[in-house]
Amino acid sequence: MTTAPLSHAPAATNARLTGVVAVDSARKYVLARPLDAAGWLGWVGASGMISQRPLPANAEAMIDVAARLAPLDPQVLRARALALAARGNNRGALDLLDQLAQAGGEESDAALAAMIPLVGSPEFQAFTVDSLRNRNPVVDALLLKACQGNVEFARLAPFAQTVVRVRPIPDRVLRCIGERAIASNLVPFAHWLWLNGASTLPKSIGFVVNGDFDSVADVPLFGWKISPGGEYRDGFNARIRPAETPSERGNVLAIRLNGRSLRPPVAQQVLALPVGAYRLEYRVNNQSSRAADQMTWQVVCLERNLTLTSAERRVLPGDSGWSTHSSDLVVPPECTGQLLTLDVGSRLSAADGARGTITFDDIRITRLGNE
The missing domain is CATH 1.25.40 (Serine Threonine Protein Phosphatase 5, Tetratricopeptide repeat)
Structure with missing residues (x-):
């Protein structure tokens, strides 16, 4: 053998x-x-x-x-x-x-x-x-x-x-x-x-951190995650910039669109909302060919990717092209973490792209009722 x-x-x-x-x-x-x-x-x-x-x-x-x-x-x-x-x-x-x-x-x-x-x-x-x-x-x-x-x-x-x-x-x-x-x-x-x-914290802490974009400090974990984008690759360029017109206050989030297909995410922030009812509110100045309701802020449950914000939105016109948008949401007990994200609409509308600039400011979430 x-x-x-x-x-x-x-x-x-x-x-x-x-x-x-x-x-x-x-x-x-x-x-x-x-x-x-x-x-x-x-x-x-x-x-x-x-x-x-x-x-x-x-x-x-x-x-x-x-x-x-x-x-x-x-x-x-x-x-x-x-x-x-x-x-x-x-x-x-x-x-x-x-x-x-x-x-x-x-x-x-x-x-x-x-x-x-x-x-x-x-x-x-x-x-x-x-x-x-x-x-x-x-x-x-x-x-x-x-x-x-x-x-x-x-x-x-x-x-x-x-x-x-x-x-x-x-x-x-x-x-x-x-x-x-x-x-x-x-x-x-x-x-x-x-x-x-954290060694340093923002001066004021609400349900949304730095919703007015006035702080330039990097906030770990619960600060903004803004994709700079690429106008040829992602169809947009996003940045926090100082006010450029009298109608703008402090810093704003400006998103420039170039007509190509939009590839999200654009801007996001992790939230830690307790169980309860809330209202999401923000100011927007839409100087683009994209309809305002095709680029909106949403609150999504992290674990299940379930949209919490209501489809019913209220719009209050303001001055110099600005308007205030708001919608309500309810956080259920099983949703212990959320994501505030800028939604660019359906896949079809995102593929169509847009041209112009959309500017956001004063994003905030407030608790409703006595909860």
């Missing part, structure tokens, strides 16, 4: 053989260089013992040898921390990894990654509280690492809450966690995180 070449063996067999070869190579390296800590760590790593629970005694012995040979080596410190975690000493592991992360360098990121599995444990909660008290700079980096590393949101959210209850967090961290919350239909949490965790 002939034996099949190794390259044709099953994948599992190949993996086992590779592991055996790696362990044998590591063992030979240690025999040749017994005073090299890297060899002992390589032996533990090649054997896969570091992931076994409980941690085998010979794995602990090898790590201890490496620690005596090179007690301050970053890789040795990380291995010691993993061994402590394997023994159930999570706090000891976190403290060691924290030292390594604060030291910086290439091993800092590896130390943060090694801390991620401990997020959500009671020891991690205590570690976070102590780190905040001591103003440990590792906290923000660890929070971002946990967010980008797709730690389950049920573990990530309490970590973020613990930090935000003490101090603001950097915008980059706020955006990462908030965007994950919004994508998971947890808009109320994202809104709480923004209100309590």
Whole structure:
């Protein structure tokens, strides 16, 4: 009987053989260089013992040898921390990894990654509280690492809450966690995180943020997302600009149309409206060939993409081409997050395009009745 070449063996067999070869190579390296800590760590790593629970005694012995040979080596410190975690000493592991992360360098990121599995444990909660008290700079980096590393949101959210209850967090961290919350239909949490965790907030906060477009500051999560468009690609060019005529007040949202097919979205904002009845109101100056009712603001339920604004719209004519449009909406209990979006009409009307300029200002939402 002939034996099949190794390259044709099953994948599992190949993996086992590779592991055996790696362990044998590591063992030979240690025999040749017994005073090299890297060899002992390589032996533990090649054997896969570091992931076994409980941690085998010979794995602990090898790590201890490496620690005596090179007690301050970053890789040795990380291995010691993993061994402590394997023994159930999570706090000891976190403290060691924290030292390594604060030291910086290439091993800092590896130390943060090694801390991620401990997020959500009671020891991690205590570690976070102590780190905040001591103003440990590792906290923000660890929070971002946990967010980008797709730690389950049920573990990530309490970590973020613990930090935000003490101090603001950097915008980059706020955006990462908030965007994950919004994508998971947890808009109320994202809104709480923004209100309590942002380093700066708008001077006034209503149901619509910066509805008069007068603030030029970038607002994370709940600010405007305005597509600049491309007149040849998207059929429009949108921008917030200063007033150019006496009839305009402060800044306005101006949308220039060039006759090509419109490709939305044009402008959007995430909302966190509680259950209840509301009125959406805005001012518009339509100096284009497009009918005013073919470019309107709508409130849509994020999770179900259900339009909440009523089809019945009220129009109050004003001066110099301006008019005020309003419509009512009701937010049901199952709609915990919404999107305010500029609707460009049906697919057919969007394909027709338009020419001219449409200008918007003073977009606001108010609660109706005593709710």
